[in-house]
Amino acid sequence: MARSSARNAGRLPLALAGATLLAILVVPVAALVLSSSPRDLAAGVQHPLFGPALWLSLRTTIVSLLIVVATGTPLAWWLAATKSRSARFVEILVDLPIVMPPAVVGIALLETFGRAGLFGPFLQYWQLQIPFSTIAVILAQVTVSAPFYVQAAAAAFRRVDPDLLLVARTLGQSATGAFVRVAVPMALPGLIGGAALAWARSLGEFGATLLFAGNLPGTTQTMPLAILLALESDVRAALAISLVLAAAAVLLLLALRVATARQWARGPGAEF
Amino acid sequence: MFTPPVTALRSAALLAVLGLGCACGAGADDATVVTVFAASSLTEALGELAEEFETANPGTRVRLNFAGSQILRLQLEQGAAADVFASANPDHVAALNAAELVGPAEVFAHNELALIVPVENPAQITAFDQLTRARRLVVAEPNVPAGRYTRELLRRANEQLVPGFGDEVLSRVVSEELNVRLVRAKVELGEADAAIVYMTDAESSGQVLRIDIPPAVNVRADYSVCLVADGRAGEAATRFVEFMLSDTGQAVLLRWGFGVE
Amino acid sequence: MQDATILWKAEIRVTLGSLEIDVAMQGGRAPVALIGPNGAGKTSILRILAGAHRATTGRFELGGDVLFDRSDEFELPPEARRVGYVPQGYGLFPHLTVLDNVMFGFKSSAPAPRAGSGRQAAAAMLHKLGCVDLAERHPGALSGGEQQRVALARALVAEPRMLLLDEPLAALDAIARRQLRAFVAEHLGTIVQPTLVVTHDVRDVMALNAEVYALDSGQLVQSGPWAELAAQPATEFVREFFDLHGPTDTPQPAS
Numbered sequence: 091m092a093r094s095s096a097r098n099a100g101r102l103p104l105a106l107a108g109a110t111l112l113a114i115l116v117v118p119v120a121a122l123v124l125s126s127s128p129r130d131l132a133a134g135v136q137h138p139l140f141g142p143a144l145w146l147s148l149r150t151t152i153v154s155l156l157i158v159v160a161t162g163t164p165l166a167w168w169l170a171a172t173k174s175r176s177a178r179f180v181e182i183l184v185d186l187p188i189v190m191p192p193a194v195v196g197i198a199l200l201e202t203f204g205r206a207g208l209f210g211p212f213l214q215y216w217q218l219q220i221p222f223s224t225i226a227v228i229l230a231q232v233t234v235s236a237p238f239y240v241q242a243a244a245a246a247f248r249r250v251d252p253d254l255l256l257v258a259r260t261l262g263q264s265a266t267g268a269f270v271r272v273a274v275p276m277a278l279p280g281l282i283g284g285a286a287l288a289w290a291r292s293l294g295e296f297g298a299t300l301l302f303a304g305n306l307p308g309t310t311q312t313m314p315l316a317i318l319l320a321l322e323s324d325v326r327a328a329l330a331i332s333l334v335l336a337a338a339a340v341l342l343l344l345a346l347r348v349a350t351a352r353q354w355a356r357g358p359g360a361e362f
Numbered sequence: 363m364f365t366p367p368v369t370a371l372r373s374a375a376l377l378a379v380l381g382l383g384c385a386c387g388a389g390a391d392d393a394t395v396v397t398v399f400a401a402s403s404l405t406e407a408l409g410e411l412a413e414e415f416e417t418a419n420p421g422t423r424v425r426l427n428f429a430g431s432q433i434l435r436l437q438l439e440q441g442a443a444a445d446v447f448a449s450a451n452p453d454h455v456a457a458l459n460a461a462e463l464v465g466p467a468e469v470f471a472h473n474e475l476a477l478i479v480p481v482e483n484p485a486q487i488t489a490f491d492q493l494t495r496a497r498r499l500v501v502a503e504p505n506v507p508a509g510r511y512t513r514e515l516l517r518r519a520n521e522q523l524v525p526g527f528g529d530e531v532l533s534r535v536v537s538e539e540l541n542v543r544l545v546r547a548k549v550e551l552g553e554a555d556a557a558i559v560y561m562t563d564a565e566s567s568g569q570v571l572r573i574d575i576p577p578a579v580n581v582r583a584d585y586s587v588c589l590v591a592d593g594r595a596g597e598a599a600t601r602f603v604e605f606m607l608s609d610t611g612q613a614v615l616l617r618w619g620f621g622v623e
Numbered sequence: 624m625q626d627a628t629i630l631w632k633a634e635i636r637v638t639l640g641s642l643e644i645d646v647a648m649q650g651g652r653a654p655v656a657l658i659g660p661n662g663a664g665k666t667s668i669l670r671i672l673a674g675a676h677r678a679t680t681g682r683f684e685l686g687g688d689v690l691f692d693r694s695d696e697f698e699l700p701p702e703a704r705r706v707g708y709v710p711q712g713y714g715l716f717p718h719l720t721v722l723d724n725v726m727f728g729f730k731s732s733a734p735a736p737r738a739g740s741g742r743q744a745a746a747a748m749l750h751k752l753g754c755v756d757l758a759e760r761h762p763g764a765l766s767g768g769e770q771q772r773v774a775l776a777r778a779l780v781a782e783p784r785m786l787l788l789d790e791p792l793a794a795l796d797a798i799a800r801r802q803l804r805a806f807v808a809e810h811l812g813t814i815v816q817p818t819l820v821v822t823h824d825v826r827d828v829m830a831l832n833a834e835v836y837a838l839d840s841g842q843l844v845q846s847g848p849w850a851e852l853a854a855q856p857a858t859e860f861v862r863e864f865f866d867l868h869g870p871t872d873t874p875q876p877a878s
Binding site: 265272 | 710
């Protein structure tokens, strides 16, 4: 008896620490949900800021996600499959936007694609303008969200047994064929998880967008920016936008869990 | 003089934690700390003013938080801890006064608007009425005092200069920034063809060209200062406000291009 | 009497990590067994023959075709070699059904299959190996013995010119092993392909009546008909391998 209560007492600090973190994470979201009534929500949703920001955020984050997945998947595969030393260096480069403050990312993008930036003269020659455009929003989102996807995808590809890929090759698949028909399906839960993270990150992107793309309703004013502006004029609108973003995040998480759960349901040997 | 945009973003972060304010480290040392929330256009002037105040009052430290006045008002409404609020617009102060969050206000300086273009002047604007040559115009967003003054300016231009001029100019806006210093930064970086900021912002930057706005349409911005209710600095805060209104303080503001009484 | 024609020849010299491999092997229609202690390089040799790694020097000839020749810098990729490979763990694709697994090789090796012919061929092979009723299941739901047969079916459907089996029976329990040993021996006897089998079990070697290559630390220490190695083992490992009076996994009668 004494030993089990001593063991439980030893677990208490750990349980408290975990519970505290959980509270810090959950309570603000709960407060957000409790903070507005359905009538306030209805009023907030009708605010002129809400619609354009929602539509812009949806458009841009979906395009960003497609770009990230299309370009990040081959990169992640190379990182997972290669034995060259340059791969480690490339990994650090890919991770950079995660550790850089978003404001720094914004300024870096300006210095690259801005009129006075590295590619400025080139872009001007082709009469392409990037800052202040929706393209700038997408660029900023891609920059900050890609590392999440590439990391998750590379980790998922690394977990694929190389023997299976060799078997696929001996059965007549080219390297690309083995990648498409074996590696990708097996890595899919990890790929989906990475994509969800990347999407969530670009949905919430603020600092780089503000500095690089600017703030114009309908063109560059994404939902996070709209929240800040709405707070200045109509708090209900700000709350409504915040709730929609929070709900989107929750739905993403649920979809993620369902997708991965279905993979496990295939049977004990299906743990790939 | 380029104020890092981090200032505005830090304010936004403050908002995100619902007005925890910036009085967190105040109790650490023995010095009295006067926390001042001020419009971003006052950055250099109040910075110098604060230094002179600290020299004249050893044992007192002044902590400055610069942001768009609308953001500062929001923070104060959410309970941020401050002692003094200096706004670029009387309306924000009036609203806070009505909510009994601040005491009565006094105008301590004024400003007017100016048109700025990058040094390279890509749109080749040399006079205010050529503003429609700009294809990329940056202004402050409507809730920022400078943004509100800008729209008032353009309304007057519609009436008194050329009908439709102001609307045409507004259609060239590509971004509405969160404070006037961010507006200026876009011009300094060469990204905007033109922007409308305060005269003081135009003068304190060596990286932009200033174009005067016809006095007939220009807007006068009145800066008012007030004491925040329940401020912790007490008497020191009152002395700071008095310093701002004193001859020494006004001289500093004058040096930085503000108009004084 | 066994056909003595040599159908395949391989010389391999490569350094993998700290292991230096230097072997020369050949075989005909009869199965060839590759034995050796753990870490001797057996799996690596199979993978080199399948095309996963490149030898530093060496040559691999199969059925008159050269699959790689390092002196000529000639190297066929795995998909062009038509060498079947069943790794330890069988390598079944967990996201596909048994039938889709078996069809995997057919679709890609046949030039222009008629619609449905892939399924037919796969079903026929599964039937031949006695597991056609597993067709719609996923590999995770199969027992070890069933997975083994499916893996074999999949390799055979692709009509390889040679089969590489890595410890095909090692992961099975004693009873399944015995059943499958007889089964594999019988089928390898009817299959035309030369086969190279890595095994730890002397009974596999005997059941296949195989030529044996014994490997240690990457080098060949003995080769020849298994009876020869059993009679005159060249190393302690070979002697222990063929020690038929040692412990077996025959189930003890319950008492």
